[in-house]
Structure formats: structure tokens, C-alpha cells
Amino acid sequence: MTKALKLCYCVLLLNTFFISKATNKVDNQEIKMDFSVSFEDAQSHYVEVVLNFENLHSKTTNLILPVWTPGYYLILNTPRYIVDFEVTDGKNQKIKWKKSTKNSWTIENGTASKISVKYRVFANKKSVAESYVDAEKAFIMPNTIFMHVENKIDNPVTVTLNKPSKWSKISTGLKCVDEAKNSFYAKNIDVFYDSPIYIGNQKTIEFENEGKKYSLGVATPQGLEEEKFVADLKKIMSATTSIMKKIPYENYSYIMMEAGGGGLEHWNSQAIFTKGSFDSKSRRDYLDFMNFVTHEYFHLYNVKAIRPIELGPFDYNKENYTTMLWFSEGFTVYYEYLIMVKAGLMEGKDALEYLSGSIKKYENEEGCRHMSLAQSSFDIWSNFFNNESNAKQTTISYYDKGPTIGLLLDLEIRNNTANKKSLDDLMRFLYNEYFEKKQRGFTEDEFWSAATEISGKSLQELKTYVNTTQEIDYQKYLKYGGLQIDLTPLKTEAKSDKFTEKNYTISELPKASKLQLEIRKSIFNF
Incomplete structure (x- = not known):
């Protein structure tokens, strides 16, 4: 998912007609599926959907609408927005159907080889994970609009967008297969659901970097210095490639919407809200x-x-629990700073300032004494938008403590190997071994086994910091990189008899060894 301060850019408005064609296999027979969507009542935020099926070989067909979006750890009540559901056969005769669960519809198609399913969707959520349509634009999250045949995820999808003439641009990470018809392709339902589409009159910029194609869609381009901004994006991507050594896509889309909060990652794109302009104060x-x-x-x-093994293949019907979002989200926070430094867009001392801020944020809230990092991951489904009055006293965010563990693990590996290896080696190993070679996620034991192997020494203490609320020995690890942390109390009243706020500012050691200086230089470039 994203940082808490970020929430996916989402304001799509489709007065459009969506057609998707997918191939499903039931009893080794192909089922042809055509999705069509129109937005004739977009001003009222309604989407009209038609699903045409052919070559059915089962007497019943179960359709599923997901109730959550990957990267957004909250169950969404998307089925409540479905209205006017009906099914007809090839002769336009009505077919019986019933609601089986909160998000599944069972169609009694019998011997009918062709059926059409029609329904409308109320799309009025300006959120990272849901769809929004109005008279000006459209943001479509396919998993909130399109149903899929139960247990049929590994099927290709083609989507044709017949956009209204008043909308001139389409921004999406999906592969275009017919530019004239605005047809796009996804290799399976997972990719289709993970590919937001923005249609409107946004500014679009096409560019290339390291042999890959990119598109940038900006809804509110005021203040955008196009040449500089694209150059900075290229620096970020090239710095990332220099770390990971791989680029797992052919094309990628940056979708930057109007003012809002948050962002969401996708396989082929990112969709983020902006501040409404690019005039940085x-x-x-x-x-x-x-x-x-x-x-x-x-x-x-x-x-x-x-990814942790629990995060795919997805079960779109319920929560997908994992104790390792501190790695997926927290280490991503850590790497955003490293990449920005490596790209030359930020100083190493800026990165230390951000990291110090993360430590202060969770250490100076009483929740750190009651919730472990692993627990914060597992319980995110309950705490994603926890605004209860006791939240800060009982919970922590893996966005804050996660990057700290990333820093400490990086320092530990570098110190143990005389700076010959680093956290980068672990990330590359996990990518190569599990994503590419085994084509799956990793278990928690596999993660720690790989980290220990690369480090060459036991990581039990760091593992304890993840799984318990034990106080962290910051000085021990920061010293490996020629750094120190200020643990003096702040001049504020304690929040309880057992809790005192501290400074937690990271800075340079006055004196450092050659190895310490080398490690600090490798990470923070100073």
C-alpha cells in the first residue's frame, strides 16, 4: 500500500462504454466474456455495465465482485453499489439468478449458451481503491466495477474504451493493443483489477528511459516544469534499476490526479493524488x-x-492476513530515501532527518509499548483507519517503525560483511529466487533465513525487535555506520509514569573508523 499521508489518485470519469473480452476455461471449454460499460448517467455517478457470455457449458455461473483492492488493506462494501441486476438469454428472455453471498451472484443459465448480465454501479468515491465518475472525468478501479467468473483468475482480458468525444486522453498502465479502438490488454484478472484507468482532459507526456516506455498523465499541471520533472522521474527510475538490476515491465504509467491525499501502487502504474498544482512552496x-x-x-x-506469500494469489472475498507488511511497506519507505539520495535529488542528511522523524513518531507514542511491528501488520485490517481516541496509546504504524528496521538490518549486514554486502543483496535475492525462479512469495522463515545467510550472523535480536515491543538498542547499530542518536528527554511532560518522550535525532559520530565511514558513505553519500 502507500504511506498513510498518501492515497491513490483516483478521479476517473467514464461516460464511456467499456468492453472487455476474456477467455475462461470451464470443463476444458472456453467461455467468451464481453464486458461493456456506459456512463450515460455519469452526472449522477452511475455506471451501466453489460456482460455478455458465450459458450457456457455449466448450468450455473457464479460471478464475484471483489471486496478489497491489493495494497489497500480494508474491506470495502462495493456490492452495495450494484443496482438493477438482471440476466437474459440470447433471445432476450429473463433468466433466474440469486444473490449467493454479499459479493457473489449465481445465475441459473441452464442450457443457455449465451447470456447477458446487466447492472448499474454507483461510483462516487474519491478514494485510492474505488471508482468515481462525474461529468468532467472518470477514474475506474476495475475490481470495483467488473465481476469475474468464480475461480477463473488466470484469464486474459481485453478492454475497449469508447470514450466520449469531450474527453481527449486515456491514462492507464494497460497495454494498448488497438489504438484506433482504444483497446487495452491484461494477461489475467489480477493484472486487470490492478490497472486503474483515468479518462479526461489531463496533460499527457510520453517518454522513454532505459529502453522502456512511459506515460505521465497530470490532471492539474499548473506549475509543472515538464523538462525538470521528467528528468527527475528518470533519475529515480535509473537509481532504482542500479539497485535491483531488473525492470519488470515494458511500459509504465504515472497517473497524477487533482488535489487529494494518498497513492496506490500497481503492477504497471501508480495512481496518486497531488496538491492540485506543482507549485512547491x-x-x-x-x-x-x-x-x-x-x-x-x-x-x-x-x-x-x-512479496510475502500471503499476498498472492489473492482471495478477493476476504482479508488476506500477513505479519510482514513492516517489510513490504516499511522497507519501501527506507528505500524511497536511499533511491532519492542515489538519484541525487536529496542529501544523505535529509534522509537521516526523515528517518529520525519516523523514530520519533512511534517511539514518542505509547502504542510502541503495547503493539509489536508484526502485530501492526497483521491487525492492519482492523486499524487501517483507526481514529479511536486510544489509537495512539495502543497501536503503531509499520510505516514508522518498518523503515527503522530496514536501516538497522542494512547496517548489520554491512558491518558483518565489511561492507561487501548490504540490504540490496537481500532484495535482489528475494526478487531472483522467489519472484523470478519460484514465481511465488516467500514465507517469514524464508525471509529471515535469506537475511541471515547474507549477513553471515544471527539476526535474532532484530527479529525480536519485530515480534515484540522490546526496546531497541539504536546506538549499537547506528555506530556501525558512523552514526549516533540523541536519546535525551524532550522538555515536555511525560505521558505516563512509565513513558518519557525523547529526542531521537540521528547524527554523525564525532569520530568514526574507516569501515564506519565507508558504510555511511555507501548508504547516505556523506
Whole structure:
């Protein structure tokens, strides 16, 4: 998912007609599926959907609408927006159907080889994970609009967008297969669901970098310095490639919407809200935004390719629990800073300032004494938008403590190997071994086994910091990189008899060894 401050850019408006063609196999027979969507009542936020099926070989057909979006760890009540559901056969005769569960529809198609399913969707959520349509634009998250045949995920999908003439541009990471017809392709349902589409009059920029094609769609381009911004995006991507050594896509789309909060990563794109313009008030504002962009981009590697085994294949009907979002999200925060430094867009001391801020944020809240990092991952389904009055006293965010563990693990590996290996080696190993070779995610035991192997020494202490609320020995690990942390109390009243706020600012050691200086230089470039 994204940082808490970020929430996916989503404001699509389709007064359009969506057609998707997928091939499903039931009893070794192909089923042809045509999805069509129109937006004749877009001003009221309604989407009209028609699904045409051919060559059915089963007497019943179960359709599923997902109730969550990958990267967005919250169950969504998307089925409540489905209205006027009906089914007819090839002769336009009505066919019986019933609601089987909150998000599944069972069609009694009998001997009918062709059926059509029609329904409308109320799309009025300006959120990273849901769809929105109005008279000006459209943001479509396919998993909130399109149903799939139960247990038929590994099927290709083609989507044809017949956009209204008043909308001139389409922004999506899907592969275009017919430019004249605005037809796009996804190799399976997972990719289709993970490919947002923005239609409107956004500014679009096409460019290439390292042999790959990119598109940039900007809804509110005021203040955008196009040449500089594209150059900075290229620096970010090239810096990432220099770390990971691989690029897992042929094309990628940056979708940058109007003012809002948040962003969401996708296999072939990222969709993020902006501040409504690109006029940064300060250098820090610009760094914050570019960190945000880098975060969502690195998720392409860390959580999409490199992922805990629980995060795919997905069960779209219920929560998908994992104790390792501190790695998927927290380490991505850590790497956004490293990549920005490596790209030359941020100083190493800026990165330390951001990391110090993360430590202060969770260490100076009482929740760190009650919730472990692993628990914060597992319980995110309950705490994603936890605004209860006791939240800060009982919970923590893996966005804050996660990057700290990333830093400490990086320092530990570098110190143990005389800076011959680093966290980068672990990330590349997980990518190569599990994503490419085994084509699956990794278990928690496999993660720690790989990390221990690369480090050459036991990582039990760091593992304890993840699984418990034990106090972290920051000085021990930071010293490996010629750094120190200020643990003096802040001049504020304690929040309880057992809790005192501290400074937690990371800085340079006055004196450092050759190895310590080398490690610090390798990570922070100073």
C-alpha cells in the first residue's frame, strides 16, 4: 500500500462504454466474456455495465465482485453499489439468478449458451481503491466495477474504451493493443483489477528511459516544469534499476490526479493524488512529493514482485492476513530515501532527518509499548483507519517503525560483511529466487533465513525487535555506520509514569573508523 499521508489518485470519469473480452476455461471449454460499460448517467455517478457470455457449458455461473483492492488493506462494501441486476438469454428472455453471498451472484443459465448480465454501479468515491465518475472525468478501479467468473483468475482480458468525444486522453498502465479502438490488454484478472484507468482532459507526456516506455498523465499541471520533472522521474527510475538490476515491465504509467491525499501502487502504474498544482512552496515540499512518487514506484519491486506469500494469489472475498507488511511497506519507505539520495535529488542528511522523524513518531507514542511491528501488520485490517481516541496509546504504524528496521538490518549486514554486502543483496535475492525462479512469495522463515545467510550472523535480536515491543538498542547499530542518536528527554511532560518522550535525532559520530565511514558513505553519500 502507500504511506498513510498518501492515497491513490483516483478521479476517473467514464461516460464511456467499456468492453472487455476474456477467455475462461470451464470443463476444458472456453467461455467468451464481453464486458461493456456506459456512463450515460455519469452526472449522477452511475455506471451501466453489460456482460455478455458465450459458450457456457455449466448450468450455473457464479460471478464475484471483489471486496478489497491489493495494497489497500480494508474491506470495502462495493456490492452495495450494484443496482438493477438482471440476466437474459440470447433471445432476450429473463433468466433466474440469486444473490449467493454479499459479493457473489449465481445465475441459473441452464442450457443457455449465451447470456447477458446487466447492472448499474454507483461510483462516487474519491478514494485510492474505488471508482468515481462525474461529468468532467472518470477514474475506474476495475475490481470495483467488473465481476469475474468464480475461480477463473488466470484469464486474459481485453478492454475497449469508447470514450466520449469531450474527453481527449486515456491514462492507464494497460497495454494498448488497438489504438484506433482504444483497446487495452491484461494477461489475467489480477493484472486487470490492478490497472486503474483515468479518462479526461489531463496533460499527457510520453517518454522513454532505459529502453522502456512511459506515460505521465497530470490532471492539474499548473506549475509543472515538464523538462525538470521528467528528468527527475528518470533519475529515480535509473537509481532504482542500479539497485535491483531488473525492470519488470515494458511500459509504465504515472497517473497524477487533482488535489487529494494518498497513492496506490500497481503492477504497471501508480495512481496518486497531488496538491492540485506543482507549485512547491519549499524544497521540503518538493522532496516530500518526490519521496511519495518514489515510494509507489519501488512498490513495483517490493510487494508486487517481492512479496510475502500471503499476498498472492489473492482471495478477493476476504482479508488476506500477513505479519510482514513492516517489510513490504516499511522497507519501501527506507528505500524511497536511499533511491532519492542515489538519484541525487536529496542529501544523505535529509534522509537521516526523515528517518529520525519516523523514530520519533512511534517511539514518542505509547502504542510502541503495547503493539509489536508484526502485530501492526497483521491487525492492519482492523486499524487501517483507526481514529479511536486510544489509537495512539495502543497501536503503531509499520510505516514508522518498518523503515527503522530496514536501516538497522542494512547496517548489520554491512558491518558483518565489511561492507561487501548490504540490504540490496537481500532484495535482489528475494526478487531472483522467489519472484523470478519460484514465481511465488516467500514465507517469514524464508525471509529471515535469506537475511541471515547474507549477513553471515544471527539476526535474532532484530527479529525480536519485530515480534515484540522490546526496546531497541539504536546506538549499537547506528555506530556501525558512523552514526549516533540523541536519546535525551524532550522538555515536555511525560505521558505516563512509565513513558518519557525523547529526542531521537540521528547524527554523525564525532569520530568514526574507516569501515564506519565507508558504510555511511555507501548508504547516505556523506
